[in-house]
Amino acid sequence: MRVELVKRPEMSRTMMLVSPLIAVGLTVVVAAAVFAVQGFDPLQGLWLFFLEPLTSLWGLEQLITKATPLVIVALGLSVCYLSNNWNIGAEGQLTIGAIVGSIPPVLFPHFVSPLVLPLMLILAAAGGAAYASVPALLKTRFGTNEILTSLMLVYCSTLFLDWLVRGPWRSPQGYNFPITIDFNESAILNPWSIGGVYVNLSAFVALALVAILAVVMRSTLKGFEIRVLGQSPRAGAFAGFSHRRMTLFAFALSGAFAGLAGMMVVMAEIQKLQPVISPGYGFTAIIVAFLGRLNPVGILVAGLVIASSYLGGEAIQTSLQMSSKVATLIQGVLLFFVLACDTLILYRVRLVGGPSRETARA
Numbered sequence: 001m002r003v004e005l006v007k008r009p010e011m012s013r014t015m016m017l018v019s020p021l022i023a024v025g026l027t028v029v030v031a032a033a034v035f036a037v038q039g040f041d042p043l044q045g046l047w048l049f050f051l052e053p054l055t056s057l058w059g060l061e062q063l064i065t066k067a068t069p070l071v072i073v074a075l076g077l078s079v080c081y082l083s084n085n086w087n088i089g090a091e092g093q094l095t096i097g098a099i100v101g102s103i104p105p106v107l108f109p110h111f112v113s114p115l116v117l118p119l120m121l122i123l124a125a126a127g128g129a130a131y132a133s134v135p136a137l138l139k140t141r142f143g144t145n146e147i148l149t150s151l152m153l154v155y156c157s158t159l160f161l162d163w164l165v166r167g168p169w170r171s172p173q174g175y176n177f178p179i180t181i182d183f184n185e186s187a188i189l190n191p192w193s194i195g196g197v198y199v200n201l202s203a204f205v206a207l208a209l210v211a212i213l214a215v216v217m218r219s220t221l222k223g224f225e226i227r228v229l230g231q232s233p234r235a236g237a238f239a240g241f242s243h244r245r246m247t248l249f250a251f252a253l254s255g256a257f258a259g260l261a262g263m264m265v266v267m268a269e270i271q272k273l274q275p276v277i278s279p280g281y282g283f284t285a286i287i288v289a290f291l292g293r294l295n296p297v298g299i300l301v302a303g304l305v306i307a308s309s310y311l312g313g314e315a316i317q318t319s320l321q322m323s324s325k326v327a328t329l330i331q332g333v334l335l336f337f338v339l340a341c342d343t344l345i346l347y348r349v350r351l352v353g354g355p356s357r358e359t360a361r362a
Contacts, residue, residue, distance in 0.1 A: 005347040015344045020291055022344075023337035024305070030333050040320055048319050049312035049330070057196045059311060064203050065269070067307035069094075069261040069278075071206045071300055073285035075213050076257030078294040080250045082217075084230040087251055089135065089150030090258040091282025092157035093128040097259020098266045099161055100127025102273050105187035106169055106180050116186040120263055128259020129252040131157065136251035140244045146251075154282070162275045169273065180273040189268040202264035206300075209257070214296040226250070258282060279310070280328075287335045306331065 028046065035045030053059040073090050080087040101124030104116055135149035165178040173181070191198035217223035229236035229246045236243065266277055288306050292298030313327025 002352050004350045004352050005343065006350050007347055008345075011345050012348075015341075016293065019341035019344050020293070020302075020338060023291075023334060023341045026337045026341075027330060027334040030337075031330050034326065034329065038320075038322060040322075045316060045320065048315045049327075050308065053308060053311035053315050061197045061199070062311055063304060063307050064197070064199050066310045067303040068202045068206045069265050069281045070285050070288045070306055071303035072202075072209060072261040072264075073258045073281055074288035074292065074299045074303060075209050075296060076254035077285055077289045078292070078296070078299060079213070079226060080254045081289060082230045082294050083226045083246050083250045084233065085136070085139075085247050085250045086147045087132065087135070087150050087254050088147050088286065089132070089153050089282070090254065090285055091278060091280065092150070092154035093132045093255040093258035094262035094265075094278055094282045095154075095157040095161050096131040096262075097124040097128030097255070098262035098273065098277055099157075099164065100124055101259065101263035102180070102183075102266065105183040106273065109181055109184055112184050112186045114186065116184075117189075117267075120187060120267065121260060124259040124263030125256040126259070128255040128257070128262070130255070132251040132255020132258070133248065136248045140247050146247075150251075161273065161277070165273050165275055171272075178275050183267065183271045187267060188271050189264060191268070200264075200268045202261075202268055205260070205264070206303075210296045210300050217296065258285075284331060287331055287338070290335065291338050306334075309334075 028050070031049060032042035032046055035042045038045075054063065073094065077087055077090055101120040103123060104111055104120055131153065132150070134153060135144070135146045138144040138149050139146045162178070165180055169180045171177075171179055171181040189200040189202060191200045217226065225236070225239075225241045225246065228239060229241050229243055233243050236246075261281065262278065265281070266273065270277060284306060288299055288302045291305065292300070292302035309327050309331055312330075313324045316322045316326060317324045
């Protein structure tokens, strides 16, 4: 008895919907095995990791807080991936966006105005877009691999931030810690209470971007151009679409979204710059984008699912004294199963009795 993969005559729409659920189910099984190997009750571990954080208003508030940057970054990445451009450097674009957007409160701390907040967001989006344009330009001009260049630029951005907060932007009142001065009141996103759950502006921005991108991808010429160039660059060229311009557009849009997300994380949670401003939102957003099927609404749901894993990691760290790296492990397992289960969209599994063809020939 052996297992064979048989190519389907066309893509299975059913498996396109079901395969993420299979991936989540397999991830739960692996997570249970991880808890068991560590000597803990698997059911208790699964409860603490996946469900317990959602049983309180504080947990829901944290879920929205952590899901928001993931959704925003993943929306931008989805445009890149749909257009067949592979941006892996959203973490670096997020960092540079936060740095550029922080110029007003750090360098002009006495500039207090209602204009500060929108100015910071515009600067952050512009900074992220400019940084993302570097691998796009290298690809269109010299044919470099955008996966490698965008990934390498992540390290440049994080080291640049580290140098800033330890050097020219270090706060004189920071007791020699590598931090900038605290942002003034006009540069902070304050939360609002909705039914006892505190959310800030960034959550509404994420919802608005989901709605806008869903309309753009479904009902506009630009969305059609993105899909055509992603599925068949040659057909897109015949239609008069430029793959070079699309590469620049997709990277710039993705970088702008990442920069916007990074700035809002800093404005809402940290309210100053420090060596680390993101727990890896830019990398985790790749999982969110694929788990959400590169669809804006799917990304919104996937963002909430993955954000719960961050809370689950904190819960098992507190309750079971397990390493928070377990959350990262489970996120990686989930991405693996998502990509593996996508095979079922193009292939179906068939059990065949008797020896394989190679064995029979031998």
